[in-house]
Amino acid sequence: MSSLPYQGRHYAGRHRQSRRARLPRAFSSSFVLPTTAAAALVVTATGATMAESAPAPLTLDLSGQQTALARTEQVADDAMVTDLAQRRQASSMQTAALQGRVEAQQRAARDAKRKAAAAAAARAKAAREGKRWVKPIRTGTRTSGFGWRWGKTHDGLDVGAPTGTPLYAMSRGTVISAGFVSSFGGKVEIRYWDGTVSWYAHMSKISVSEGQSVMPGDRVGSVGNTGNSFGSHLHIEIHPTGGDNPVNPYPWLQKKGILVG
Ligand SMILES: [Zn+2]
Incomplete structure (x- = not known):
């Protein structure tokens, strides 16, 4: 079966x-x-x-x-x-x-x-649009910072450099003041596109005039030892809102990637 x-x-x-x-x-x-x-x-x-x-x-x-x-x-x-x-x-x-x-x-x-x-x-x-930022001076040595110094506030940053060293506009802006002022010596103020105003002081030479437009890196003058200055250097101040309200230039320059000295 x-x-x-x-x-x-x-x-x-x-x-x-x-x-x-x-x-x-x-x-x-x-x-x-x-x-x-x-x-x-x-x-x-x-x-x-x-x-x-x-x-x-x-x-x-x-x-x-x-x-x-x-x-x-x-x-x-x-x-x-x-x-x-x-x-x-x-x-x-x-x-x-x-x-x-x-x-x-x-x-x-x-x-x-x-x-x-x-x-x-x-x-x-x-x-x-000229909105980039460049160094105000290409070579130099930071000699004095922002803050209390010699019994009063130092409103800027000092960068020691030989007289005649070129100084440049840091970005696009307008020259709002250019001339010789007693204590500052040769001084240039630039208002930039973002509203910040920079002061350069003790200049030996000024190559811009009030009202002039500048672009990043444009020559504005030279380092000097004019006004109340002890040695050739750039005194730079940063006034973020344009008024006389300086801030420490060091972190401001650092943030822009254009720290000098
Ligand atoms: Zn100074």
Whole structure:
């Protein structure tokens, strides 16, 4: 009765024919049963009707072992299909992840490019508008700071430098005062675009006049030792709101990146 389970598979499972066709030739021939045995098996398996018609040994040899093989193949196929599906899924997930990373990188690159372009545009605009800041003097030594000194407040920063050392406008602005004042000696006041007013004092030479527009780095005169001065130096004061309210030039210059000395 070992062939009973096969019956259903054999007749109902014609879709498996292509699989049977792939069986090795040697397998079929070596398992051909004698006709009588075959006939008996057919009767057992399929009933009288089948036995009366000519039973075919080729049908009979598709019995126990072959069924088992077919099942094994089926199981193996199923496993392979499952494995393939899993691999495809894993592969597509990896592809998606990779694509995501590539897109993120592309986005980051685009953002960086956009930011760089915006920064460059801002710098170009600032340069066009003269809004950059430059050092008032290129070389020198800070000799005296802002604060209490010799019984009174020192409202500026002193930078020692040889007489004749060039002095420059720190940014775009207008000269609001230029001339010789008793204690300050040669003095130039510039109001910049942001409202800040700078005072340069003890100058030996003044090369701008009141009302003149200046751009960053424009020459305004030279270092000197005029007025109440003990040695050639630049006395620089910073008045952020334009009134006579000086602040310590050191942090102000430092913040602008134009600290001298
Ligand atoms: Zn001073």
